[in-house]
Amino acid sequence: MTMPLLLLPSVVLVPGQVIPLQLYTHRLVAMVRRVADKDKTFGVINLSKNYDDEGRHHFTSIGCTAEIFSMKDEMDEPSGISTVRVKARGRQRFKIVDMKSEITGDIIGRIRILPEVSMVHVLEGARLPSHRKLMVQPPDDSDDMIKTAVDRQGNILTSVDLRFKNPITKMYTANYMWWPPWVYQMYDIDWLVEQIKAELHSWCPSLPPDPVDLSFWVAHNLPVNDEMRLRLLAFDSVVQRLRFGLSIIRKSGVILCCDSCQEEIANKKHVFSMSREGPLGAYVNPGGHVHEMFTVLSVKNLENVGFASTEHSWFPGYAWTIVQCRGCNSHMGWMFTVAKMNLSPKKFWGLCRSSIKTSFGKVEEQDEKEKIGFIV
Template structure:
């Protein structure tokens, strides 16, 4: 987009004002400010004829880009040196697409060199724009590349995809200006079934796996299928101290099905085969489209277990009720019920503007407390067939995103909003409300039960009694700070891993 702010969510609007001033001089037009009518009733789009594959192609970067095939995978727990980009305001998630437009000479030179090698670079993750020290990041692999020169300025356009998480050991800057980091590729802990410790091999033939689920079924049929699945999979839990529902809280397939139900609220036409079947890839796909701030997203990136990542994502989707202006804090912009999907990526994806600034844009069909600035434009539109208009917070004037309007009457939806994630702050409910009493008491009781059991088990070990049962909770210890200890919703989470980098396994 040619006229959007380069730093969506930044305190000042100098870039926007400069661009609009240039437009006034060149086109002799005046800047219009339009107040959005919040009382207007807007229905969720049901009949959408927009091609959801168009945003994923990033056609605004050009159609004649050089494509690369193959994939580079580094060994887990290995150490390597990778060039890193430090000016990308995105916490890249593995599997997420990252479009780039680079103008700085050392970055252009870095991309040229990478094309001749393994096409892999690092994207550092910053939880705070003011703090430029980073301990974590994600490797990105280039799959499309284009180099061009305009007005004597060399530019590279890149499409990359996130691959593997890493921890930064040290960084250094070379004489050519390229920054290189020594990183540790973090492993993915693939945990066994929560009841694997008590499953009898002779009864394996009775186990039911998700591959036997009908590809399409009605809601009641699917509900009965899942009840039968849980009953047969966790029947051996009756041999332990804990009921089957406890183990289902840590079952990857059940967690994924609960997450699919949440995603269907955003996209009624969502097909299960469009989502990854692997729990690790599935958890990353969800993490990439959650409209949370950088601090929470970084905590998700640190988690090394797909099961724990899914549990945290479910908790976030349940507790996040609305999205507010990051600068105003209390100015509500939209709610989670207004989110819908217009792309194969899901409701949120990363796009880059002509200035090289990357915006992770969330699509919603209704937004409040916004003012529109300027006239609609189709230049560099991320959604072909739609014109965009800059949207600002009505209270503080910070850049919030854009309003997209269809250029043809037959196109559906006729309008929607694209909100930049960097300008949004998720709003969580207070833990002390009346509805949380049952949840709070349940966790108190479960902790007491655990302490009683642990005491009994320790005594059994002291007296060398032949007594073993699965741990509580399955795979995880009781919270000791955990990866979300500093997050606002830490009191909602249970079963946090003992540490984010490696975790514990029973």
């Protein structure tokens, strides 16, 4: 399969993610129009900040197809430059087999769609066929499972326990296997989904229920660099993605700090979702550069640059102000302040994913976990 490719710096598109584009160069505008007239699908690959031995940008071999679902043509009358505003959604992972540059300047890639491998349960081969129809969900230990009958004077007549005495669950055969049951539980997809939802519930209460969608949601919203996100994207199995994502969540630090000088910027407990897609979103500025940023409610060691403006604001009703690190003056993102009184929150910050990383810093004793240095 061949398709046109778009190389974007500091952007790793994952399935389900929405990416906005504002294109003004003649080559890219013409390419997008051709794609929109054909099948509305093109490929997005990450353009690394690193260079090869010949001084050229290094690009990754793993990418994601993007399907255009919104497109708007605009014309700048003073300059006569034609621009195209596009919104596309990530669809399928692919690996580049070969790529070439056309005479028009378009980059065409020959790609192979990566399969989504569905694995059977880790204990599937050890279960007795006669027990499968008897398997139930793990017992609920709540008081609702115990029914009590009383008379008019409030005296207890009888009590019935509705919980299963010896339930047969899908993990029951782990007790007869070579490894301890908790080893097999680590590869149980339902258990992985429950653990990730428990860890990230404060970020977004309505997480995707489907395990595959959740694995890509995790890959999209975790505060990791391009290399770690590409590793998540390269896994063909949802179990592998969930396990690796859960490992990052539990081993990464609680502090978001500056990527350049490691100055503490925010705490992960202050991360929140400003949109339905999660705490991280992709936004494009008038110059066509795509920024991926986290939204947080509280920061430290940042200073404002310039004045607040509502022009081209990514959040209607909010004014933006550029913020930079107080330690090294690196660009960190923007502060958004409310311009209309009926909006909430009154103030929040958007931190660029490429400008931050996680570290452990100082944590409370009850939150003390395994320290392995910097994760991202």
